[in-house]
Amino acid sequence: MSVATSNGYPVLCRVCGDRASGFHYGVHACEGCKGFFRRSIQHNVKYRICNKGDECLIMRINRNRCQYCRLKKCLSVGMSKDAVRLGRCPKKCKPQGTPVPSPPRSPHGDNQSNPEDSQMRMEQLILSIHEAQKKTSWDGGILGRWNENIQNKAYFDSNNNSALKSTVLLEVITNNFTPSITKIITFAKMIPGFTSLHKDDQVTLLKSASLEVLLVRISHWLNVKDDQFIFAKYKQMFSIVDFKGTPMYEIACDVLDFAAKFKAMQLTNCEVALFTCVILLSSDRAGLMLPHHVEELQLQVVAALQSQILLNHPLDRAVFPRLMTKLSDIRQFSVVNSDKMLNVFDGHQPS
Ligand SMILES: [Zn+2]
Ligand SMILES: [Zn+2]
Structure with missing residues (x-):
């Protein structure tokens, strides 16, 4: 062949x-x-x-x-x-850009293993993580007592005041915080190898990464345009102004700012899933007992993510490096906002 x-x-x-x-x-x-x-x-x-x-x-x-x-x-x-x-290729379908060369082989550390096997292991890893994402993805969450009203656009139009929207937003967010964190924990446990890590390290990783993963998940899910965002499920356009006067305002500004840049990269669901795994498996979190085990797992996921990005974005070679630079922005967000978040959700912190 x-x-x-x-x-x-x-x-x-x-x-x-x-x-x-x-x-x-x-x-x-x-x-x-x-x-x-x-x-x-x-x-x-x-x-x-x-x-x-x-x-x-x-x-x-x-x-x-x-x-x-x-x-x-x-x-x-x-x-x-x-x-x-x-029976032939019309002019318009001639090759565009450069072809996708094969990505670096996944670093399993066993040099003698055959590349076919390591490629197959990488594909298994990607499929498992994609599956885990589908089972734990956020679909807009629960709505609480606004359920009836919020889905009725006329309700907002006839009560078009920002205070109402603020109340609704805050309620949706507080109602969904704990379930969202629970989903992230379930997701992490489905990452191949995660539950084989040291028990204390699993807790450390989840505690330090949950908020970062949540930021990425929300950013991927939100539909952001000109400082406005749509909760598609609620058929309603919200704007950052609707957060004014709520304790979420500053956090919301940071989220929207990040989300707009993140969405611009047009990542697939699978790439986002792999990226959140990379975040979860950061070996430099303070207090890890066996950081090298975490790193070993993270390197496999990084290689898998890189291979997916090379394949899916053949015309833009900068996607992967650009995404990697987002890791520090995400950590910064978490450092700046975690205390504020915990104040808002008083009593809802992840355990
Ligand atoms: Zn299918
Ligand atoms: Zn093929």
């Missing part, structure tokens, strides 16, 4: 991350995905709709599992139906 290369490195399939055999139907792809796409289009196959919410992550080890999501991925990375029908 032929393998496409770039500067001597094998090029990866944009669909599944396997080694690409060449440029097929508009993108670098492996023989498997090329054949799958050709058959799907030539025979106009209608695959059974995904039963996992159209969110399957397509990787080499599971690419045959959900054909529906695999075809969706083929199209979303730019495979061209016309190219299949015409």
Whole structure:
């Protein structure tokens, strides 16, 4: 089988991350995905709709599992139906940017292990973390007694005053703080290897990282535009002004500021999940008993995150380094705001 290369490195399939055999139907792809796409289009196959919410992550080890999501991925990375029908690539689907070279191998430390095995382990790690994220993701949370009113846009329009919005916002936030932290704890325990860390270290990591992970999760979930943000679930536009006069105002400014920059990177759900793992597995937290165990695990996740980013953002090589520089902003946020948060949620601190 032929393998496409770039500067001597094998090029990866944009669909599944396997080694690409060449440029097929508009993108670098492996023989498997090329054949799958050709058959799907030539025979106009209608695959059974995904039963996992159209969110399957397509990787080499599971690419045959959900054909529906695999075809969706083929199209979303730019495979061209016309190219299949015409039997050649129309001009507009010629290669754009540089092909994706294979990422550095995951640092498992065992040099003698075969690269195929370590690649497979990395894919398993990514799939497990993506699954953990789906099971613990934040969907806007619970609404408390505002449930009925808040979903009724007319209610806000007829009572259009900032004080009402402030009250609603504060209630939504306080009601959701503890459940959100609980979800983060559940998520952490599902990261492969986390529960094998020293018991005290698991607690230390969770205590020091929960707020940082929460910031990232909220930022990814929020829809921010011009200092306004939408709780899609509540069909309501809020603005930073609605926080004025509440004890959350300064924190909210910091969150929105961060969220706007974070959203601009257009990370996938899976990348955000991996990034929050990197935060959770920081080996420099004060008081860790066995920091090198934490670091070993973190390095695996960093390599996995880097491989996903290389694959998903082929035209912007700066995404990964830019994301890594966010780690210090996030820590800064936590240092500045944790005491303020605990005052607001008096009695709701994570345990
Ligand atoms: Zn492929
Ligand atoms: Zn699927």
